[in-house]
Amino acid sequence: MLHARSGALDNGEPISPPIVTTAKYALAGTPDTPYTYGRDINPTVEATEAAIAALEEAPVVAFPSGMAAITAALMITAKAGDHVLVPSDGYYVTRVMLEEILSGHDIQFDAIPTRDFAAADLSKYAVIWVETPSNPGLDLCSIRSVSEAAKAVDATVVVDNTTLTPLLQRPLDLGADLVVSSDTKAMAGHSDCLYGHVATRDEALFQKVWKWRKVSGSIPDPFPSFLVHRGLMTxxxxxxxxxxxxxxxxxxxxxxxxxxxxxxxxxxxxxxxxxxxxxxxxxxxxxxxxxxxxxxxxxxxxxxxxxxxxxxxxxxxxxxxxxxxxxxxxxxxxxxxxxxxx
Ligand SMILES: Cc1ncc(COP(=O)(O)O)c(C=O)c1O
CATH class of the missing domain: 3.90.1150.10 (Aspartate Aminotransferase, domain 1)
Structure with a gap:
């Protein structure tokens, strides 16, 4: 991760990612560059995504907060008529999002304790939301077993990995489809910005997350991206x-x-x-x-x-x-x- 950026630099380029603040890029004629508009793409955001991707060993989409990342993951995995299983002892705003916002879009949810996930009947659910250790309850479940049981019923497994970070636990290695994280916490580490990310090795899911960010307008700003990049170095x-x-x-x-x-x-x-x-x-x-x-x-x-x-x-x-x-x-x-x- 430390050399993800420096290893690819030409002589004279800066080792720390420049804070590029722009809404527009030069774009004459037929667009022949990915750098079209600031809501789609930004070089500082890309540098931070590359550092996180090195930790996750997976493509990453960055968001302006953990909740923005969680919202993206829910919006691309749950559709009207679906049921979502979430931990009752996990981060409460995820449940608030389901209860107060997504219920109005005909997405239902059940909340059970993390320690009951292993024995739960998953057959009703399209999305299984895991947090282990859960916050604040600090209970555990096996991501590998839950992912195997979820695959058998064709459910998508999302893991909120905020409490451990990809250095201590990599849910994608254990069978999860998507990882979300509040990088506001240990990833950034200095309590001076909000940030979040979604990682997945599934190309179709990655494209959906990327599209969600682009059309919902939830790309992070370059300055917090720079702060997170700097925090990740330590x-x-x-x-x-x-x-x-x-x-x-x-x-x-x-x-x-x-x-x-x-x-x-x-x-x-x-x-x-x-x-x-x-x-x-x-x-x-x-x-x-x-x-x-x-x-x-x-x-x-x-x-x-x-x-x-x-x-x-x-x-x-x-x-x-x-x-x-x-x-x-x-x-x-x-x-x-x-x-x-x-
Ligand atoms: C486990 C967990 N997930 C997600 C979030 C939300 O992250 P943010 O505050 O960056 O939106 C938090 C924040 O406390 C959290 O503890």
Missing amino acids: LELRLERMCTTARALVDRIGDHPAIETIKYPGMGFVIGLTFSGEARAERFINSCPAIFASTSFGGVHTSAERRARWADNVAEGFVRLSVGCEPTEALISAIEATLAEL
């Missing part, structure tokens, strides 16, 4: 620190009496901590100097929030902790000191 380093610290933190505070339960899927940087109630959870988040109280996850700053405040299906005292890039020992010590005071 993705592996950031993830290494974040995941190493997350595991060390779980080992150190796993049995802490101030915490009722701790959930960690074994990899990644997101940890679920359940405290005895809302007050204790809020005290933990707001009194630890090494925790930034905010929504979202995957950034360089360790951050946390109580997901029940968004009416997620979790306990009032459930905190989603996203481990950042702070020095491991300093972060763990700060968290231990806060837990000791609760």
